[in-house]
Amino acid sequence: MRVIEGADVWIDGDLRRLDIVIDGEVIHGLVAPGTGPADAEKVDASGLVAIxxxxxxxxxxxxxxxxxxxxxxxxxxxxxxxxxxxxxxxxxxxxxxxxxxxxxxxxxxxxxxxxxxxxxxxxxxxxxxxxxxxxxxxxxxxxxxxxxxxxxxxxxxxxxxxxxxxxxxxxxxxxxxxxxxxxxxxxxxxxxxxxxxxxxxxxxxxxxxxxxxxxxxxxxxxxxxxxxxxxxxxxxxxxxxxxxxxxxxxxxxxxxxxxxxxxxxxxxxxxxxxxxxxxxxxxxxxxxxxxxxxxxxxxxxxxxxxxxxxxxxxxxxxxxxxxxxxxxxxxxxxxxxxxxxxxxxxxxxxxxxxxxxxxxxxxxxxxxxxxxxFGLERKGSLTPGNDADIALLDLDREWTITNDSVLSKIGWTPYDGRTVKGAVVRTLVRGTDVWVDGEVTGQPGHGALVKPGV
Ligand SMILES: [Zn+2]
The missing domain is CATH 3.20.20.140 (Metal-dependent hydrolases)
Known part of the structure; x- marks a missing residue:
């Protein structure tokens, strides 16, 4: 189990201070702050927003x-x-x-x-x-x-x-x-x-x-x-x-x-x-x-x-x-x-x-x-039972997009030099970190085919 603690969580059309309990690949529950399983791995997301x-x-x-x-x-x-x-x-x-x-x-x-x-x-x-x-x-x-x-x-x-x-x-x-x-x-x-x-x-x-x-x-x-x-x-x-x-x-x-x-x-x-x-x-x-x-x-x-x-x-x-x-x-x-x-x-x-x-x-x-x-029933919401696909955002971080940051093979972006307010701090795909604080941590082959109606 993992628990994402401290984030404001987007659920039912609102942001709420809840902890996200993840069991394997799935969102197990959204619980009051600090009430997740004690033995779970803790992820500190203080100040972030989970969508x-x-x-x-x-x-x-x-x-x-x-x-x-x-x-x-x-x-x-x-x-x-x-x-x-x-x-x-x-x-x-x-x-x-x-x-x-x-x-x-x-x-x-x-x-x-x-x-x-x-x-x-x-x-x-x-x-x-x-x-x-x-x-x-x-x-x-x-x-x-x-x-x-x-x-x-x-x-x-x-x-x-x-x-x-x-x-x-x-x-x-x-x-x-x-x-x-x-x-x-x-x-x-x-x-x-x-x-x-x-x-x-x-x-x-x-x-x-x-x-x-x-x-x-x-x-x-x-x-x-x-x-x-x-x-x-x-x-x-x-x-x-x-x-x-x-x-x-x-x-x-x-x-x-x-x-x-x-x-x-x-x-x-x-x-x-x-x-x-x-x-x-x-x-x-x-x-x-x-x-x-x-x-x-x-x-x-x-x-x-x-x-x-x-x-x-x-x-x-x-x-x-x-x-x-x-x-x-x-x-x-x-x-x-x-x-x-x-x-x-x-x-x-x-x-x-x-x-x-x-x-x-x-x-x-x-x-x-x-x-x-497109009928992806386990995606698109943080409802318990869905896949633990989560983006943790820092809504207030200001940073400048540069060609140096480009992960695409081409090495350039038309947004080079543009300063934006808002950053993706961590991304999870079915409970696994694939992006953490500026580093890609996901492994090739982690992704799975997602079919409509499943
Ligand atoms: Zn196209």
Whole structure:
């Protein structure tokens, strides 16, 4: 037995001074201070806040295939440092995860290497594979409606789906499985038209790339989102929209939910903390992901507070400096995506201090909601009987994010030099310390597959 003593514990929508009694991998009880078993190992958490370990359903682990960027050990070390106790990986790997065989191979890699608990979202590209993938215990499928032009990664054509008939068939098949479909909404043909206009002018700058994807107040995102919601209504396929970043996406999510359509949405760290044009001017492709104009960012923050957006996922997307540096000459050749899993929770605590989000919404967005939406019954809350997945936070510690602190293989962060108030002091996965006071203590292979409904 272990007892975490002295923390304020987030339970039933409130912070309470309780001790957390852990029996093996499970939360045994929450007890009055000092009343835990006398012979238990004591963990002093005085002055800290305990929240359920964060759950990130959108992580680009890069293994297999792109391990020069990241691998499952480095990725899950960063996750542990960031307070994340469960991750779902993404299928844009080599080979891309499309078949049951691909999935089995990837899950075996996690089994050997992951420090935190995991699942994996295969691509819903081959309709015939969809039932078999569900039988393996996945929680979700992924579809990219985007196919890269001018580069071969991170959205290789092998797994892109934008034909409406193909989407419709996939969603009908997924509806039979009970799993949720995560989609990167995108209108490839509008993108083609707009980017060719920039290219004709000889403008391949990071600013042009950002403006292309944000053209017409977000039409590339909005048309795809409208289509997906209509298809979810028609097919009964539970839908999860990733990269929510426009006012109209927020309106569509609220409207769909009011009409009883099963659609959820996520925001990613870059939309909140990196997406300004001034960020692009300063850091170019290093902060792209996407350009998010201010009025959209404000709408997204409000939607997170109101619960219209369900969760915050990192969309952790590490690329090397070389793969980003080329963006100064040709942003279409730079690999899109930004790393973020290590710093997202501290950035959110900092935003809470600034009044951008309430604490109960913060915990819901990073832990409780993703666990609930994807059916992880033993995650997302510190209720006795659940897995002892815990993040211990120092809400008041001020520190500066630096490239030196990066645990991801790439060794850089777009947040280098940013001072935040809020730190992850200790992370436990099923009762075992994986991050303690600045050191990763979790061992590769500690992580286990977590299936929905278990
Ligand atoms: Zn992504």
């Amino acid at each position: 359920p370990g964060a759950v990130d359903v959108h992580v680009h682990t890069r293994e297999p295939g792109y391990t020069h960027k990241e691998d499952l050990i480095t990725c899950t070390r960063a996750a542990a440092a960031g307070g994340y106790t469960t991750i779902f990986g993404m299928p844009n790997l080599d080979p891309p995860t499309m078949t049951v065989g691909d999935l089995d191979d990837v899950l075996a890699l996690y089994d050997a290497k992951s420090i935190v608990d995991f699942n994996h979202n295969p691509a819903a590209k081959l309709v015939g594979e969809i039932p078999g993938l569900a039988e393996r215990g996945i929680a979700a499928y992924k579809i990219y409606m985007v196919v890269d032009t001018g580069r071969s990664y991170p959205h290789p054509s092998a797994i892109g789906v934008h034909d409406h008939g193909d989407l419709y068939e996939a969603m009908r098949a997924i509806a039979e499985t009970g799993c949720r479909l995560m989609v990167h909404p995108h209108d490839q043909r509008i993108m083609d038209v707009v980017e060719q206009e920039y290219w004709a002018k000889g403008d391949r700058s990071p600013q042009a790339y950002g403006k292309t994807l944000a053209v017409d107040d977000g039409i590339i995102w909005d048309t795809a989102t409208a289509l997906l919601i209509r298809m979810a209504e028609a097919t009964g396929c539970p839908l999860h929209i990733v990269h929510v970043q426009t006012t109209r996406q927020v309106e569509m999510l609220a409207d769909a939910r009011a009409r009883g359509i099963d659609v959820t949405g996520e925001v990613n760290h870059w939309a909140l903390f990196l997406g300004k044009m001034s960020d692009i001017d300063e850091q170019g492709s290093y902060v792209l992901s996407y350009y998010v104009p201010d009025h959209h960012r404000e709408a997204v923050w409000e939607a997170m507070e109101l619960g219209i957006v369900d969760m915050l996922s990192s969309d952790h997307a590490p690329h090397t400096r070389e793969e980003k540096e080329i963006g100064w000459e040709d942003a279409w050749a730079a690999h899109t995506g930004t790393p973020g899993i290590q710093y997202q929770l501290p950035l959110m605590i900092d935003a809470w201090h600034d009044g951008m989000i309430s604490f109960d919404r913060l915990v819901d967005l990073v832990s409780t909601a993703p666990a609930e939406v």
